[in-house]
Amino acid sequence: MAYSSRGSRFNLLLLEDGEYYLEDVIATYSRIPPGKGVKFSRVWGRRQKGRLKLCTHSVFFVPNDVAQPISKFCFRKIDDIVAASSLFSESDASSGLVLTCSEILQMKADNEVGPYDIVNCDDSMTNPKRHLISLVHTDLKPFLEQLNELYGYVSSGNLATLHRNVISARHVTKFDISYLADYTERPLLKKVPLVSRVSPMINCPGCLNLTDSYLYFQPAEINNIQKERITKFALGSILRIYKRRYMLRQCALELVMEDGKSVLFVFEEIEERDEVHDILLEQPRLVMLERQSPVFMTQQLLRWQRGEMSNFDYLMHLNSAADRSFNDLTQYPVMPWVLSDFKSATLDLDDPASFRDLSKPIGALNPDRLRRLLDRFREMPKDGQPPPFLYGTHYSTPGYVLNFLVREYPEYMLCLQNGKFDSPDRLFIGIADCWRGVMTNPSDVKELIPQFYDTDDSMGTMPGRFLRNSENLDLGRRQNGERVGDVVLPPWASSATDFIKKMREALESDYVSENLHNWIDLIFGYKQTGPEAEKANNLFYYMT
Helix, strand or coil: CCCCCCCCCCCHHHCCCCCCEEEEEEEEEEEECCCCCCCHHHHHCCCEEEEEEEECCEEEEEECCCCCCEEEEEHHHEEEEEEHHHCCCCHHHHHEEEEEECEEEEECHHHCCCCCEEEECCCCCCCCCEEEEEEECCCHHHHHHHHHHHHHHHHCCCHHHHHHHHHHHHCCCCCCHHHCCCCCCCECCCCCCEEEEEECCEEEEEEEEEECCEEEEEECCCCCCCCCCCEEEEHHHEEEEEEEEECCEEEEEEEEECCCCEEEEEECCHHHHHHHHHHHHCCCCCCCCCCCCHHHHHHHHHHHHCCCCCHHHHHHHHHHHCCCCCCCHHHCCCECCCECCCCCCCCCCCCHHHECCCCCCHHHCCHHHHHHHHHHHHHCCCCCCCCCCCECCCCCCHHHHHHHHCCCCHHHHHHHCCCCCCCHHHCCCEHHHHHHHHHHCCCCCCCECHHHCCCCCCCCCCCCHHHCCCCCCCCCECCCCCECCCCECCCCCCCHHHHHHHHHHHHCCHHHHHHHHHHHHHHCCCCCCHHHHHHCCCCECCCC
8 A cells, every 4th residue: 555645636536436547737726705796807707727637527726825625516405507608708708618517616725635524515695506617728618618518417327328438438458569668579468458557446557568678567548647647567577476356356466576565457358468467577687586376375484484474474485375455345355353452451372361362263252242143144045045144244344454554544445535534432442442343243343464473574564654643634533532543552552663563573472373374274274164163153244
């Protein structure tokens, strides 16, 4: 993951699900006071300078002044789009357009991340319905035609035509060879595969090209907000290559680079993914540290059994082998709760009572809860649809992951929840509260994520940062009136860094080393499904 609240104010996380960014232009923005006969000069004198971002479902105005909020005009809330010249007689109005709308979303005032403000346009002096946008160095007529075309598709609900005529039309189908770094490079692919570069909550379509020196990604003319028209990856910098499953299809390829960063490409055709994978492995410039083969998997297992690999590293290896990736929130790496003591003043790692029973799934740790779940399970028809299950949720979901990471990556949760943080009482408040929830709540059986044990900055972020509200985000107040801030740590942890350090010590302890294989059987092994899963009380809803 990569995120910075102090970077570019506009990013693709501000778009709604299924929306694409198209282009931007220099513009000015003014609100038109209510009433007839308003002079253009009066409106013009109140303008903000900035950029207008054209997207498939909305337009954004991003002021140059970071103290001013970004304004998002959703097509669903727009009543009319006309040229300013139809309302104003002055010649200066020829470059402007007027949006009449009932609602505006505002975000990132003072360049701070937080819930979006909904501004109801009631045609008052404070919140007028009409808004003037004047284009600078851009011809108004073709831009206005394109804007009205998009507005027509969305307002009429004709999204299939929007996708066919606008989104698909901007896909790149041929790689531009002028982007090659060296004219002596030898292309290795007969056909340029269409792909999407995927990261959490973001999908950027484009195409790939592979030569004997580089792997190239050429983005399409949608969702490309980077200045670079091409991204290239030197073959000698690729450390690992994995075939990945994405959205239940074996169609993705993940590359891990020598700087620790990774990139995930999703292919339209599985055969093209396999071809790129196989050709990459044949390249002499490729220096890989590991390959996903049965022999390699056995070697890693033996290394772990001999104590040559830490529990953390072996779990990360298993997550990777199971198609889990930091780029895919639906298959984010999963780690176990290993401790059960989050109340004591000191943590005793020599006492087995300090640890969770790793032979049981989270949902089976509380006998009373398990008994109720088993009663419900026995009452379900054995030949019905869905098949009988114990747990209607899962141990890892995008919502769980982002709840843990909301302080470090707040824009991901805002994107997932349409501009809102979760209810303050449902947020990740404290470690003890979270453990209490997974022990007692019938619908809470979540496990942890690698950040709880990462002391080596292997994910490119400061260990324990996700536990601190370092950006002073307004996460709301709980019902008891307390403001949600840093995650409340156990008494035995003096700081977020100390908490991560002790969690890692627990993960690498003798007790966990002797019992971790039981948890691995539940999550990655033979107790995932079928009769063995039923014996182990490890049956989840079949779609998970």
